[in-house]
Amino acid sequence: MKNNRKLTKLIPFAVLxxxxxxxxxxxxxxxxxxNQEVALSDKWNGKDSQLVAEAMxxxxxxxxxxxxxxxxxxxxxxxxxxxxxxxSHQHIAVDTFLNDxxxxxxxxxxxxxxxxxxxxxxxxxERKDQELNASLESQNEMGQEYGADYALSGTINSFVDQQGGxxxxxxxxxxxxxDMTSNREVWNGQKKIQKxxxxxxxxx
Amino acid sequence: MSASIKKSISLLVILIQVCLLSACxxxxxxQLSPAQLAQQGNFVKAKQNITHNYSKTGNERLLYxxxxxxxxxxxxxxxxxxxxxxxxxxxxESFYTQSISELAMVQFSGPTYTTYKGKAxxxxxxxxxxxxxxxxxxxxxxxxxxxxFDAALVEMRQLDVFLTGLKEKTGGYTTLQTNDSTASKxxxxxxxxxxPKGLLENIDYKDDAYAHFLSGVxxxxxxxxxxxRLQYERAMQMYDNGFKQQYKLPDLxxxxxxxxxxxxxxxxxxxxxxxxxxxxxxxxxxxxxxxxTNVTIVQDIGIAPKRKQLNLLxxxxxxxxxxxxxxxxxxxxxxxxxxxxxxxxxHADTSLFDMIQNYMLGDLGDVAMGTVTKRLPLGPLWDEAxxxxxxxxxxxxxxxxxxxxxxIDTPVKKSEVWLAGKPYTQLIPYHSIGLLTxxxxxxxxxxxxxxxxxxxxxxxxxAKKVLKEVGVKQDNLLGSLAKFSTSLVNAxxxxxxxxxxxxxxxxxxVAQFALPAGEQKITIKTYLNSGHVIEQSETLxxxxxxxxxxxxTFLDTKRDxxxxxxxxxxxx
Numbered sequence: 001m002k003n004n005r006k007l008t009k010l011i012p013f014a015v016l017x018x019x020x021x022x023x024x025x026x027x028x029x030x031x032x033x034x035n036q037e038v039a040l041s042d043k044w045n046g047k048d049s050q051l052v053a054e055a056m057x058x059x060x061x062x063x064x065x066x067x068x069x070x071x072x073x074x075x076x077x078x079x080x081x082x083x084x085x086x087x088s089h090q091h092i093a094v095d096t097f098l099n100d101x102x103x104x105x106x107x108x109x110x111x112x113x114x115x116x117x118x119x120x121x122x123x124x125x126e127r128k129d130q131e132l133n134a135s136l137e138s139q140n141e142m143g144q145e146y147g148a149d150y151a152l153s154g155t156i157n158s159f160v161d162q163q164g165g166x167x168x169x170x171x172x173x174x175x176x177x178x179d180m181t182s183n184r185e186v187w188n189g190q191k192k193i194q195k196x197x198x199x200x201x202x203x204x
Numbered sequence: 205m206s207a208s209i210k211k212s213i214s215l216l217v218i219l220i221q222v223c224l225l226s227a228c229x230x231x232x233x234x235q236l237s238p239a240q241l242a243q244q245g246n247f248v249k250a251k252q253n254i255t256h257n258y259s260k261t262g263n264e265r266l267l268y269x270x271x272x273x274x275x276x277x278x279x280x281x282x283x284x285x286x287x288x289x290x291x292x293x294x295x296x297e298s299f300y301t302q303s304i305s306e307l308a309m310v311q312f313s314g315p316t317y318t319t320y321k322g323k324a325x326x327x328x329x330x331x332x333x334x335x336x337x338x339x340x341x342x343x344x345x346x347x348x349x350x351x352x353f354d355a356a357l358v359e360m361r362q363l364d365v366f367l368t369g370l371k372e373k374t375g376g377y378t379t380l381q382t383n384d385s386t387a388s389k390x391x392x393x394x395x396x397x398x399x400p401k402g403l404l405e406n407i408d409y410k411d412d413a414y415a416h417f418l419s420g421v422x423x424x425x426x427x428x429x430x431x432x433r434l435q436y437e438r439a440m441q442m443y444d445n446g447f448k449q450q451y452k453l454p455d456l457x458x459x460x461x462x463x464x465x466x467x468x469x470x471x472x473x474x475x476x477x478x479x480x481x482x483x484x485x486x487x488x489x490x491x492x493x494x495x496x497t498n499v500t501i502v503q504d505i506g507i508a509p510k511r512k513q514l515n516l517l518x519x520x521x522x523x524x525x526x527x528x529x530x531x532x533x534x535x536x537x538x539x540x541x542x543x544x545x546x547x548x549x550x551h552a553d554t555s556l557f558d559m560i561q562n563y564m565l566g567d568l569g570d571v572a573m574g575t576v577t578k579r580l581p582l583g584p585l586w587d588e589a590x591x592x593x594x595x596x597x598x599x600x601x602x603x604x605x606x607x608x609x610x611x612i613d614t615p616v617k618k619s620e621v622w623l624a625g626k627p628y629t630q631l632i633p634y635h636s637i638g639l640l641t642x643x644x645x646x647x648x649x650x651x652x653x654x655x656x657x658x659x660x661x662x663x664x665x666x667a668k669k670v671l672k673e674v675g676v677k678q679d680n681l682l683g684s685l686a687k688f689s690t691s692l693v694n695a696x697x698x699x700x701x702x703x704x705x706x707x708x709x710x711x712x713x714v715a716q717f718a719l720p721a722g723e724q725k726i727t728i729k730t731y732l733n734s735g736h737v738i739e740q741s742e743t744l745x746x747x748x749x750x751x752x753x754x755x756x757t758f759l760d761t762k763r764d765x766x767x768x769x770x771x772x773x774x775x776x
Contacts, residue, residue: 089361203301
């Protein structure tokens with residue numbers, strides 16, 4: 001009986017120790033689908049990049065400029081991506097977003113892409129090398145590059161509003177497509193994402 | 205058990221506690237901090253020191269990343285430095301949710317056994333450091349500078365989000381602070397109950413004028429003039445409304461920030477009325493040049509003061525029906541003086557009210573001792589304390605540890621920018637991290653000592669209860685020895701939380717001036733009170749986008765004495 005009472009009094013200490021130890025949970029890793037969203041915070045993530053790219057490109061290709069170009073030139077328009085500036089409060093891997101844009105355009109089959117300046121320079125170096133070292137039949141000629149018809153550029157902006165553990169983050173992506181011959185803005189798109197994050201002040 | 209044996213054990217406990225306390229103070233004296241090792245140029249040892257003292261996954265993981273980031277910045281490894289800073293920011297974010305189990309554990313151990321969560325003022329320092337690193341990376345990669353400039357601005361936007369939240373909590377510096385300077389209050393001292401009220405007024409970290417100013421510089425550099433104007437405007441208001449006073453900064457800061465605001469208003473256009481007002485304020489001292497580039501030099505000087513441990517012995521005085529705290533001072537003469545002064549400043553019975561109270565409770569000896577003791581008269585609560593077992597639990601005394609800050613040493617007389625062998629302009633103090641650290645320690649002192657008192661009493665009472673539960677009779681020799689052992693265990697775990705980001709600078713000085721584009725060799729001369737001059741030279745490649753330069757100047761006084769100049773030049 002006496003022992004039981006002693007044990008009962010030790011229970012709070014045991015509970016407390018268990019709680020303390022529960023904080024030391026070991027690391028666990030599992031493979032998940034790359035398209036599955038795992039939102040650990042309100043930060044810009046891979047899913048946001050993919051969704052925004054798909055929505056914007058779908059909007060871009062629904063505008064009349066694609067058909068106008070096809071009628072006028074008889075070929076698919078060629079697009080070059082200039083800069084997409086990150087003016088948000090989060091570090092966003094702009095290159096990843098640009099790749100998502102490219103994939104969405106290429107998948108649509110309605111437009112082509114022209115490599116950007118850095119890639120073009122690398123390819124030119126390669127062609128120079130081919131002139132010296134490759135057989136005549138397999139050499140690629142200089143001066144046969146495909147010029148871009150349109151230039152795509154834009155910005156990513158964000159606003160944050162917070163109160164205690166609640167935070168609302170608003171991302172806005174603005175893209176524009178410019179006709180490189182006439183400087184006409186043939187398309188202007190906008191996509192907004194709003195995220196709500198709630199954090200508890202206390203936890204185990 | 206005879207009274208003499210009890211008395212002997214009591215003396216033995218006090219002796220061992222004193223030895224333990226002194227041991228706690230020996231370690232920091234003999235160990236050089238990562239910052240001190242870095243200022244000697246010993247980066248390998250500095251990093252070893254960090255990996256030895258802090259684990260990547262342990263309670264001090266935040267400090268691991270912060271200290272590592274500082275060292276890597278000094279080594280000009282900006283990418284790695286930013287990786288650690290990003291980790292640090294993620295950790296601070298994750299600390300928002302407090303662990304209840306950890307909070308409960310603190311009551312039975314001590315603050316040093318918990319996760320170190322940093323200070324509010326670390327966040328702006330991290331963002332500023334990251335932005336400076338990105339800026340340096342842009343300068344290293346002029347052909348691909350834009351993404352780095354953009355990344356620096358991302359840091360400034362995150363900083364803005366943090367400061368907005370802080371301002372909402374604290375009120376910021378929206379109106380003029382009516383109270384006079386904190387530093388003079390610190391010297392006034394002495395009207396304590398736990399810490400005199402006046403001493404702790406207007407010392408909270410409410411907002412950061414320097415962070416807003418630097419944000420303005422970075423926005424201006426990338427041509428985002430609206431954002432730059434807003435940030436300069438905020439900085440100017442804050443400096444004028446109390447920031448300057450709180451951190452003992454010169455009036456010239458307001459002038460320079462106003463000039464920066466006038467400059468971006470002029471560049472952006474459309475602010476004629478406001479511009480006229482500003483020019484009147486500057487009394488014709490404002491000049492703008494279209495063919496010159498605006499250059500900003502940021503000089504981080506010295507090392508912020510260290511947090512150290514002040515040990516107190518808590519005993520119950522049955523005759524006076526009071527609890528008594530007495531400081532046990534250790535270390536060098538300077539340290540002992542600092543410990544006594546800190547105790548007198550914040551806790552000791554030095555007010556007239558306390559003196560009278562001591563006179564009423566004790567004898568004349570206590571009145572004289574008033575300056576080095578703190579009495580907590582329990583009065584009618586004494587019987588309750590006896591019933592609760594507090595008095596009995598304090599039979600062998602309890603160790604209470606709180607932090608104190610080493611006195612701020614400002615050995616810099618002035619700092620100048622030299623061009624073509626001639627003094628060109630002065631670097632002016634824009635922020636004092638030293639005073640910020642001190643004010644933070646002062647602001648925390650009340651809650652810290654209360655928490656320490658409660659914790660030690662809880663531990664003593666729990667130990668007493670456990671002894672009772674396991675059936676050790678407390679009135680015999682075995683009981684006394686068991687009590688003695690638990691007192692010792694409590695004393696060992698009673699360490700104060702002296703953890704801090706040790707590589708932060710003491711103060712930040714800034715100079716803003718216009719120079720023609722092209723290569724310019726500049727020299728920064730830092731004049732110390734000792735008469736020694738530290739020279740740092742660098743060739744700056746000035747163009748329309750490259751306007752911010754950062755340097756860290758260490759003041760190694762030991763080396764000065766042996767006429768070795770250490771100029772840790774880190775101009776990115």
